Amino acid sequence: MAQQPTEDVKQSDPVLLKMIDSSISKFENSVLDFEKEKVFAFGALAQNNLLLQYAVKNPTSLKMAMYNVASIGLSLNPVTKLAYLVPRRVSKVSKVVLDISYQGLIEIATQAGAIKACSVTLVREKDLETFEWRDNFTPPRNPPNPFVKDKGNIVGGYCQALLPDGRFILHAMTIDEIEKRRDASEMVKSRGVSGPWLDWREEMIMKTIVKSAAKWWPSNGSQVLAEAQRLLNEENGEGLPPEERIINGNVVTPTASAELPPPPSRDELPEKLVKYVDRAVDRAEQLEAWQTCEDHLIEKFSDLHQRSFALDQLRNRQAAFEESNPDSQVA
Template identity: 35%
Template sequence: MSNQLELARTQVVAAQKSFKSVPNNKLDFEREAGFAMQMIQANSFLATMEPQSIRNCIINVALTGLTLNPVLKLAYLVPRNKKLILDPSYMGLINVLVTSGAARKVEAEVVYENDVFDYEKGTKPFIHHKPALKNRGEIIAAYAVAYLPNGEIQFEVMNRDELDKVKRTSEAVKKGGHTPYKEWEGEMMRKAPIRRLFKFLPKHNIPEQVVHTMALDEQNNGADFSAQKQEAVKSKASAFFDDAPEAEIDNTPDGMTHEEADRELAEQEAAA
C-alpha cells in the first residue's frame, strides 16, 4: 500500500470513535470503512485529498445515515477543492427523507422534449408525465413529488433554464473540469427539484438526519441552506447545529472567507 493510501486508511480508522458516537446511527463502522477504502483504492486520487476531510467524510456517513455500499448508490466520495466530500445521490436524498419519516414516498424524474408532459399548480394541482419509449430528445425539465405522512402530496417542477442555473453554481462546472453533470446529467438534475421541494415540506420536528443530509448536499452544490437551517432550529433540531464540528460540513471554497462565501451563495439562491 502506498504512503498516500496508508494515510487515507489512517484517517478512515481515526473516524471510528466519532462515527460510533452519532445518536441513532444504525450503520456498521467496519463495513462503511471497507466501502470507503474500496472507493479510495479504485481511485487513488481520492487519497491525495486533505486528510481531515477524509475523516469528516466517514463521520458524515453516520450523520446522514447514507451507506457507501456501491450497490445501493446512495452516496459517493467526491474530490472538491482539494477536499474529499460525501455527496448524496438523488436516491440518497430520497432514501433519507423516506426512512426518517419526513415523507412516505418521494419520486424524482427528468422530462425529455419528446415525452408527454403537463402540470398545473393552484387549487387542483396535478402532474401528467408519459415518457417516450424511444428518441426522447433533450432534457427540458425535472420534477419531484413527495407523499407526506398526513396524506398530502406536494411537488416541484423546474424547467431547463432553472436547472441550468443550479448547474452553473457548481464549483466543478465553473472551473470546467470533471463534473458529474458530464456523466450523470439526469441524476444530477433530479436532485435540484428534491432540494427545492424540501424547502416547502413541513419542518416541525424534522429529524436531524434529514437536516444534515440536505445541508450537506446544498453546500456541496453551491447553494444556501441558511433559511432551512434557521427553520430547523425553530423546530427543536438546534442540537445538531450546536454540536456538529464546523469542519464536517464546511465546504467553503478555497481562498474565500465564510462571509464572502455566504454572500455569493445568497446571490446564487436569489438568482435561482
C-alpha cells in the same frame, strides 16, 4: 462478498488507514457499522485514482468525510447508490467529500417521516406533446413514458412526494432554472461544467430538483436532512454562498428588515393582498418552509411597502412558531 482493502491502498499512505480508523468513535451512535463502512471506503479508494490522490494530499478531508458518513447515516455500499466518497475541488482545495445522491436525500426524508415515498421524473421535448401539468398538489396528466426512446433534449423535470397524510406535493423546475442553479454553484464557477455535471448530468439534474423540492416537505424535526443539504451546498460546493439565494432562477441577496420601510397596517392594504399573504404564511407554517416562503414573497412583491408587510407577517409567525415549538427544525 464485500471488497477487502487492497495492498495498493495500504501501501500508498499509512496515514489513510489512521484517518479512517480515527473516525470509529463517530460511529458509536450511528445506525451504520464502522467495519463495513471501512471496507466500502477502502474499496472506493482502490477503484478511483483521483480519489486516492486527493486523500493522500489531504488526509484530514478523508477523516471528515467519514465523520459525515456516520452523522448522515447513509451507507457507502455502492449497491445502494445512496452516498459515495468522491474527489472534489472546493475553494481551490482538493479534498475527499461525502457526496449524497438524490436517492440518498429521499431516503433521509423517508426515514425521518417527512415523506412516505418520492419519485423524480425528467421531461423531454417530445413529452410536451401530451404532457399536462396541473398544479403542485395533483399528479400531471399523461406523464412521460419511460419506454419511448429519442424524445429529444431535457426541458425540465418534477419531483412527486407522497406526504404522511396521503396528500401529494409536487415541485417542477425548467432546465433553465436548473442550469442557473448549477452555474451559480461554487463548483461550476471555479471549474466550469465538469466533474459530476459533465459525467452524470441527469443524476445532477434530478438531485437539483429534489434539493429544491425538499424545502416544501414537512421537516418533522429532521436535523439529518438539513445537515445533508448543508453538506452538499457548503462543503461540497454545490450551492450558493450563504449570503446569496436564487429566486425565480436569479441570484439575489436577501432583503434585510433594515433595508425596508416600516410595514403598513393590514387595513392600509388591499384585502386581496392581505388574504394572499395570510395564505402563504399559513402554508409556510404548515410545512415549516419559512425560507422558501420568504423567497416567494420577495419575488411576489416588488413594492417595498407591500414586501415589508408580507415579510413582517411571515417573520412574526415564524418567531411565534419557534417559541411554541423549540425543538422544531426550520426549513
